[in-house]
Structures are given as structure tokens and as C-alpha cells.
Amino acid sequence: MMLSTDNHAPLRRTPLYGLHVSLGGKMVPFAGYDMPVQYPAGVLKEHLHTRASAGLFDVSHMGQIALRPKSGRVEDAARALERLVPQDILAIAPGRQRYAQFTNADGGILDDLMVANFGDHLFLVVNAARKDADEAHLRAHLSGDCVIDSLADRALIALQGPKAESALAKLCAAAPSMTFMDAGPHEVAGLPCFVSRSxxxxxxxxxxxxxxxxxxxxAKTLLENPDVMPIGLGARDSLRLEAGLCLYGHDIDTTTTPVEAALEWSVQKSRRTGGMRPGGFPGAEKILAHFDHGASRRRVGLRAEGRAPVREGALLFADATVGEPIGKVTSGGFGPSLNAPVAMGYVPTSQSALGTKLFAEVRSQRLPLQVAAMPFVKNTYKR
Known part of the structure; x- marks a missing residue:
């Protein structure tokens, strides 16, 4: 979990700040915002409640951006955005969304984002720490084709867990009919909202x-449902780690390509070598070479053999006693659903096969772990 390091910058507050304080949220700096890391129930209970019932998260610090085509044709906005991402944006049908990455000239990831087709424009959700840079990036490259609207007047709430549908269905008639990655404008409790099933x-x-x-x-209306509990950043981090999902600035950054990050699934065949529209995005030469010939390193899941959590920054070794480090842990902690430690990190592709035994340096000791399949906890998306 990335906490803010600039102690001089005043922290911003989301529209739910007052609610967090009234609920007993423990506030911490995160990506320039004052955010709740946990509530009185604690991270463990919040995590397990989300897995068993429904958790409510404030993610209003994220950036929301509308990409409106000057031509009036959403296809033109999609075609323009494809100049900045390796994903097939043209293929996103109205009412659907897709995971994407902004890439740089070296094939590294500037940010990861969600892109939804709202019929007449594209709706983007980008990371909090990157939203100003992302907006500037869009303006620098797409202003000729699109009007870029920063939707700073909107908050963003996530409702997650097996009882999320039943909780939202009381307020939004469309919720039960939506499937994973459906997205669009819907009324929720009589309010004009944008809702995605993600x-x-x-x-x-x-x-x-x-x-x-x-x-x-x-948020208060949702929390009136006894199935719904407020959830802080601590449990959000342990939940996404168990799900094998990347945290920008940690598991992916400007030095990692989508292939190195094990995100090949997110780049459609139409944008790869031999596809209908291969390349044409920043870093295409390197990224397509990684698709064609492989990358030298890879993000993998890691399961420790003992009970000690292996944290971000721990060095990885091929041998228990000798040799130089071969990789590094990028996210790690305790997985409450598994009652065991889990981690992710980068290792040479030659040592990325499932079951490969490695060692992590923790307090000057090399602890054994194995390369493991991700997600660590089976996902429950409604397909």
C-alpha cells in the first residue's frame, strides 16, 4: 500500500471524509489524500466481511475523465485512445468496459486504467497518484480529436462482495442484470450515477x-443494509493482493512492460503482431518483441512455506545460502482468507514456473517460498 511521502503538500479530502471520521476511520495520507486505513472493526474483520458479505470502499481519490469525440462518433475517441494504449478500444461495445495501460516509449507502464464506452463518449478511471499526469498526457496527445473533461465533481464508491448485488438491487433496478465489466449510466437511489460491475x-x-x-x-443509504460494512485501505490492499491484482508504482511502473507484468491477457490479438491493427502505441516495438520472443523477467505469485509475511522490497534468491539476488518482492503481506502469507514479485522468466523454489531475505534470513498460481483466492466475478 502506497502512503504519501510528501509531508509538505496539504492532504486533499474526498466528499466522504466527514463520514469516515464519524464512523471512527483511522485516517492516513494516501496518494495525496486523507483516507481511512481501517475502521474500529480492524483490517482482518473488514477483509473477511468483504469476502463473505459486502464491503463499501471510498475510492473517490481516483481520477474520473470523460473523453468526448469532437466528431460526435465514439469510434473516433476509441481510435484516438488506441494511440496511447496497447488495448483494442474500438472493440469495446457500448455499455462495456476494459482494463488498459498507458505505455511509454520504452514499453513501460505510465498507469493502468479502466475504459468504458458510454455510447457517445469514453469514460476513464485512472489511479489517484497519476490522475494529473494522465490528464496532461491525454491533453497533450488527444486534444485534436477529443474534448478531455476531468470529472472532479464526482465521487466514486465501490461495493464489493457476494452480497453486493442484493444490496445494490434495492437501490438500482439494473444491478441484477449487469454482468462483469458492464458499465454505463444508471439511477441509484434516484441519483444519476455511472455504474460498472467491476x-x-x-x-x-x-x-x-x-x-x-x-x-x-x-454511502449512508448503502450502510443501512446490515450486510454492508465500511472498508478501509488496509483491507483493500490485502483483498487485491489475494486476487493477484497489480498496484501501480509497486507491481507495475514505467520500467515494466505488460508482458513482464504477466498482463498479456489485457492486450487483444488485434493489437499484436499479425493482428488487424498491430502496434501504433508507445513502446510497441519492445512490447511486441516481448510477445513474439518472450521477456527476460516475469511477475509471479509467491507462497511462503512458513508463517512469516514476506513484504515489499524483500530480495529473492535461487539458493538458501549463496548467490546474488535474482529478483524482488513488489507486494506482500498476510492473506486473511488463506490464513497464510502471500506475495508477488519479479523473477527471471527461466525461474517463473509454478512450483519453482526460491528464497526471500527477511531479517537477514533466507526463507523458502514457491512460485504459485494467481489469483491466490478464486475470483467470483459474475460472467
Whole structure:
């Protein structure tokens, strides 16, 4: 979990700040915002409640951007965005969304994002720490084709877990008919919202963009349901780690390509060598070479043999006693659903096969672990 390091910058507050404080949230700096890391129930209970019932997350610090085509044709906005991402944006049908990455000239990842087709424009959700840079990036490259609107007047709430559908269905008639990665404008409790069936926990769930002035009322209405509990950043991090999902700035960054990051699935065949529209995005030469010939390293899941958590930054070795480090842990901690430690990191591709035994340096000791399949906890998306 990435906490803010600039102690001089004043922390921003989301529209739900007052609600967090009233609920006993422990506030910490995160990506320039004052955010709840946990509530009185604690991270463990919040995590397990989300897996068993429904958790409510404030993700209003994320950036929301509308990409409106000047031509009036959403296909032109999609075609323009394909100049910045390796994904097939043209193939996103109205009412659907797709995971994507902004890449740089070296094939590294500037940010990861969600892209939804709302019929007449594209709706983007980008990471909090990158939203100003992402907006500038879009303006620098796409202003000729699109009007770029930063939707700073909207909050974003995530409702995650097996009881998320039943909780939201009481307020949104469309919720039960939506499937994973459906997205579009819907009324929620009479409010004009953008709703997607997606999330960052591995569980079924929804993300709800709501006018900022209505966010607290909507959150309180959802929390009136006994199945719904407020969830802080701590459990959000352990949930996404169990789900094998990347955290920008840790598991992916400007030095990792989508192939190195094990995100090949996110780049459609139409944008690869031999596809209908191969290349044409920043870093295409390197990324397509990784698809064609492989990359030298790879993001993998790691399961420790003991009980000690292996944290971010721990060096990885091929041998228990000798040799130089071969890789590094990028995310790690305790997996409450598994009652065991889990981690992710980068290792040479030659040592990325499932079951490969490695060693992590923890407090000057090399602890054994194995390369393991991800997600660590089976996802429950509604297909």
C-alpha cells in the first residue's frame, strides 16, 4: 500500500471524509489524500466481511475523465485512445468496459486504467497518484480529436462482495442484470450515477460514480443494509493482493512492460503482431518483441512455506545460502482468507514456473517460498 511521502503538500479530502471520521476511520495520507486505513472493526474483520458479505470502499481519490469525440462518433475517441494504449478500444461495445495501460516509449507502464464506452463518449478511471499526469498526457496527445473533461465533481464508491448485488438491487433496478465489466449510466437511489460491475478485490461487485454532493447520502443509504460494512485501505490492499491484482508504482511502473507484468491477457490479438491493427502505441516495438520472443523477467505469485509475511522490497534468491539476488518482492503481506502469507514479485522468466523454489531475505534470513498460481483466492466475478 502506497502512503504519501510528501509531508509538505496539504492532504486533499474526498466528499466522504466527514463520514469516515464519524464512523471512527483511522485516517492516513494516501496518494495525496486523507483516507481511512481501517475502521474500529480492524483490517482482518473488514477483509473477511468483504469476502463473505459486502464491503463499501471510498475510492473517490481516483481520477474520473470523460473523453468526448469532437466528431460526435465514439469510434473516433476509441481510435484516438488506441494511440496511447496497447488495448483494442474500438472493440469495446457500448455499455462495456476494459482494463488498459498507458505505455511509454520504452514499453513501460505510465498507469493502468479502466475504459468504458458510454455510447457517445469514453469514460476513464485512472489511479489517484497519476490522475494529473494522465490528464496532461491525454491533453497533450488527444486534444485534436477529443474534448478531455476531468470529472472532479464526482465521487466514486465501490461495493464489493457476494452480497453486493442484493444490496445494490434495492437501490438500482439494473444491478441484477449487469454482468462483469458492464458499465454505463444508471439511477441509484434516484441519483444519476455511472455504474460498472467491476472492482479491485476479486469479488463480484460494483463501482458507482456519483455526484460529489450526493456521495455521503448514497454511502449512508448503502450502510443501512446490515450486510454492508465500511472498508478501509488496509483491507483493500490485502483483498487485491489475494486476487493477484497489480498496484501501480509497486507491481507495475514505467520500467515494466505488460508482458513482464504477466498482463498479456489485457492486450487483444488485434493489437499484436499479425493482428488487424498491430502496434501504433508507445513502446510497441519492445512490447511486441516481448510477445513474439518472450521477456527476460516475469511477475509471479509467491507462497511462503512458513508463517512469516514476506513484504515489499524483500530480495529473492535461487539458493538458501549463496548467490546474488535474482529478483524482488513488489507486494506482500498476510492473506486473511488463506490464513497464510502471500506475495508477488519479479523473477527471471527461466525461474517463473509454478512450483519453482526460491528464497526471500527477511531479517537477514533466507526463507523458502514457491512460485504459485494467481489469483491466490478464486475470483467470483459474475460472467
Amino acid at each position: 472492482g479491485y478485490t476479486g469479488e463480484d461487485g460494483f463501482e458507482i460514480s456519483v455526484p460529489a454532493g450526493d456521495a455521503e447520502r448514497l
